[in-house]
Amino acid sequence: MSAEKRALVMIENVTRTFHRGAEDIHVLADLDLEIQEGEFLALMGPSGSGKSTLLNLIGGLDRPTGGRVIIGEHRIDRLNDRALAAWRARHVGFIFQFYNLLPVLTAEKNVELPLLLSPLSQAARRKHVQLALEVVGLSHRTRHYPRTLSGGEQQRVGIARAIVTDPTLLHCDEPTGDLDRKSGDEILSLLQALNQDYGKTIIMVTHDPHASARASRTVHLDKGRLSAEAPD
Amino acid sequence: MTHWFQQIVSVSLFNLRGIPQRKGSALSAIVGIAGVVLVLTGVLAISEGFKKAMTANGSADVAVILRGGSDTEMNSGLTREETRVISDTPGISRTSKGALTSAELFVIINLPKRSTGTDANVPFRGVQENAFNVRGKIRMVAGRRFETGKNEIIAGAGAARAFGGLDLGNKIRLGPNVWEVVGIFAAEGGIADSELWTDASVLQPAYHRGDTFQSVYAKLDSAGAYPAFEKELLANPRLNVKVSRLDDFYADQSKMITRFITSIGVFIAAMMAVGALFAALNTMYGAVSARTREIATLRALGFSAVPVIFSVLAESMALALLGGGLGAGAAWLAFDGYQASTMNWQSFSQVTFAFAVTPALLVQAIVWAAVLGLIGGIFPAIRAARLPISAALRAS
Numbered sequence: 179m180s181a182e183k184r185a186l187v188m189i190e191n192v193t194r195t196f197h198r199g200a201e202d203i204h205v206l207a208d209l210d211l212e213i214q215e216g217e218f219l220a221l222m223g224p225s226g227s228g229k230s231t232l233l234n235l236i237g238g239l240d241r242p243t244g245g246r247v248i249i250g251e252h253r254i255d256r257l258n259d260r261a262l263a264a265w266r267a268r269h270v271g272f273i274f275q276f277y278n279l280l281p282v283l284t285a286e287k288n289v290e291l292p293l294l295l296s297p298l299s300q301a302a303r304r305k306h307v308q309l310a311l312e313v314v315g316l317s318h319r320t321r322h323y324p325r326t327l328s329g330g331e332q333q334r335v336g337i338a339r340a341i342v343t344d345p346t347l348l349h350c351d352e353p354t355g356d357l358d359r360k361s362g363d364e365i366l367s368l369l370q371a372l373n374q375d376y377g378k379t380i381i382m383v384t385h386d387p388h389a390s391a392r393a394s395r396t397v398h399l400d401k402g403r404l405s406a407e408a409p410d
Numbered sequence: 411m412t413h414w415f416q417q418i419v420s421v422s423l424f425n426l427r428g429i430p431q432r433k434g435s436a437l438s439a440i441v442g443i444a445g446v447v448l449v450l451t452g453v454l455a456i457s458e459g460f461k462k463a464m465t466a467n468g469s470a471d472v473a474v475i476l477r478g479g480s481d482t483e484m485n486s487g488l489t490r491e492e493t494r495v496i497s498d499t500p501g502i503s504r505t506s507k508g509a510l511t512s513a514e515l516f517v518i519i520n521l522p523k524r525s526t527g528t529d530a531n532v533p534f535r536g537v538q539e540n541a542f543n544v545r546g547k548i549r550m551v552a553g554r555r556f557e558t559g560k561n562e563i564i565a566g567a568g569a570a571r572a573f574g575g576l577d578l579g580n581k582i583r584l585g586p587n588v589w590e591v592v593g594i595f596a597a598e599g600g601i602a603d604s605e606l607w608t609d610a611s612v613l614q615p616a617y618h619r620g621d622t623f624q625s626v627y628a629k630l631d632s633a634g635a636y637p638a639f640e641k642e643l644l645a646n647p648r649l650n651v652k653v654s655r656l657d658d659f660y661a662d663q664s665k666m667i668t669r670f671i672t673s674i675g676v677f678i679a680a681m682m683a684v685g686a687l688f689a690a691l692n693t694m695y696g697a698v699s700a701r702t703r704e705i706a707t708l709r710a711l712g713f714s715a716v717p718v719i720f721s722v723l724a725e726s727m728a729l730a731l732l733g734g735g736l737g738a739g740a741a742w743l744a745f746d747g748y749q750a751s752t753m754n755w756q757s758f759s760q761v762t763f764a765f766a767v768t769p770a771l772l773v774q775a776i777v778w779a780a781v782l783g784l785i786g787g788i789f790p791a792i793r794a795a796r797l798p799i800s801a802a803l804r805a806s
Contacts, residue, residue: 237710239799239800266711266712276703278706278707
C-alpha cells in the first residue's frame with residue numbers, strides 16, 4: 179500500500195432531516211468525515227444514531243438535506259437520479275445484511291446482475307463472474323439458487339456481486355448481522371482480505387464490536403454527530 | 411440502445427420468473443380477465459353471428475325492389491303488372507327463359523320453438539321458380555324443391571332445426587291449408603335459412619293476397635349495372651318503387667339489433683372489466699409489495715426506474731394476455747357455431763343464426779385484455795419506480 183493515501187470520501191457539513199407529518203427529525207447534524215482510499219472503516223452507534231443514513235449518503239442511495247458529499251472526483255449530492263444510479267453502478271459495491279439476492283437467479287446470475295449495466299459482452303461477463311466467485315471461494319456453487327445455500331454462502335454470493343464490477347468502494351450494511359459467529363468471522367476475514375489484498379475501500383455499519391475490531395478505523399455516531407474515533 | 415434494451419429484458423425476465431411465487435394472486439387476475447374476455451367475446455359472437463346471418467345472402471349484383479316508401483317487405487305491395495315492368499327493365503340478367511327475377515310475397519306464421527315449445531313468428535315466403543337462380547346461394551340438403559301449384563314447402567335448415575313440425579315429409583297446417591315439407595335447403599347460414607319457401611302462386615290465395623306481391627328480387631348483369639338499373643326504375647313513370655342492393659338491404663335490417671346486442675355486450679363486459687381491473691391492480695400492487703426489497707436492490711445496483719416500470723408492466727401484460735387467451739379460447743370452444751334464434755324487428759319474425767367467434771373478435775378480445783393489463787400494471791409500476799431505495803432495501 180502506498181503511504182500517500184488520498185481522501186476518497188469527503189463528507190462536509192452534512193445534515194439530513196426527515197419529515198414525519200409536521201415533525202422534523204434531524205438524523206445527521208453538521209457532520210464532517212473523511213475516509214482515505216484503501217481504508218476499512220467501521221461505523222458504530224446505537225439504533226437511530228444515523229449510521230445507516232450516513233452509509234446511504236456515501237453509497238448514493240440518499241441525498242443530504244445540506245452539505246456536500248464528495249466521493250473521489252464526484253460531488254454526488256448534486257447528481258440527478260439517473261446519473262446517481264449510473265455512478266452507483268460504476269463505483270459502489272453493495273453488501274446487505276439480508277444478502278438481497280434474487281431468489282429466481284442462480285448464484286452466478288446474481289453475481290452477473292451489476293455487469294448487465296456495463297457494455298461487456300456475455301463472454302466477458304462470464305469471466306468476471308467466475309473470477310468474483312473464485313475470490314469468495316464459491317466457484318463450486320455457481321449453479322445453485324440462493325434457497326439451496328447457507329446464510330454464509332449467500333453472503334459470499336452477495337460479496338461476489340459487490341466486487342464483480344471492481345468498484346471504488348464497498349458499502350456494507352451489517353454484513354454479519356444475519357449470520358452465526360463462525361460464518362460471520364469468515365465473512366469478516368473475506369472483507370479484510372478484500373481490503374488488504376485487493377486495496378478495496380470498505381465502509382461497514384455494524385453493531386458488533388467483534389466485527390468493528392477487524393476494521394482499520396472505527397467511527398462512533400450518537401444522535402447524528404461523531405462522538406469518538408477509535409483508530410486501529 | 412442494446413445495453414438499455416438488455417436491462418429492460420433482463421429485469422422483466424427476473425420478474426416473470428417470479429410469478430410462480432405469487433401464483434394465488436396471479437391466478438385471480440388471470441381468471442378475472444379471462445371472465446371479462448369470455449363474456450365480451452360471447453356477447454359479441456351473438457352480434458357477429460346475427461350480422462353474418464343477415465348479410466350472408468347479400469349480393470352486390472342482386473337488387474330488391476319494394477313499393478316506394480317501404481322499409482321492409484312487410485309494408486310493401488306490388489301488382490303483377492308492376493313486377494312485369496320491373497322484369498323488363500334493362501340491366502337484369504337474362505336466360506333463354508327470360509329475366510332472372512323472382513316476384514315474392516312474405517307472410518308470417520306461428521310455429522312452436524323446439525327448445526321451449528312456445529310459438530314464434532316464422533317467415534313464410536312465396537317465391538317464383540327463378541328465386542334459386544337469383545340468389546344463387548341456395549342448395550337442397552334433403553328432399554327436393556317444391557312443385558309449382560302444390561301445397562308443398564321447403565324449409566331453411568335453420569328453421570327446420572329451430573321450429574317444430576318442419577321435419578322432412580311432415581305435414582303441417584298453416585292457415586286454412588295443410589302443407590307437406592318436401593325439402594330442406596341451406597343458404598350458407600344466411601337469412602333464408604330461417605325461412606319457409608313455397609310457390610308464390612299457391613301462397614297468394616292461401617293468404618288472400620289476390621294477385622299481388624311484396625317484392626321483386628332481380629339478378630343484374632353485374633354489380634356495376636346497379637346504378638343505371640336503379641336510375642331506370644326510379645325514372646319510370648309507371649312505377650313508384652324503392653330499389654336497394656340486396657347486401658345493403660340486409661345490412662340495414664341487421665343494424666338495429668346488432669347495435670343493441672353490441673351495446674349490451676360492451677356494457678356487461680365493461681362492468682366486469684372494472685372488477686377484473688381491480689383484481690389486476692390488487693395483484694400487481696401485491697407483486698410490487700412482495701418484490702419491494704428485490705426492486706430496491708436492483709435500483710441500488712444501478713438499474714434505473716425505466717426497466718423496473720417495464721418489468722411490472724411485463725408481468726401485468728403477461729397475466730392479462732394469458733387470461734385473455736384463456737377467455738378467448740373458452741369463448742371459441744363454448745360459443746362458436748352455437749345455434750340460436752332471435753326476433754328480427756324489421757320483419758317481426760325469427761332469424762336463426764349461429765354464434766360467430768371470428769378471428770377479428772378474438773383479436774379484439776385480446777386487445778381488451780392487454781388494455782386491462784396495461785391499466786392494471788401502470789400504477790403499481792409507477793409505485794415500484796418511486797420506492798425510496800434506502801428504506802425499501804430493509805423491507806421484510
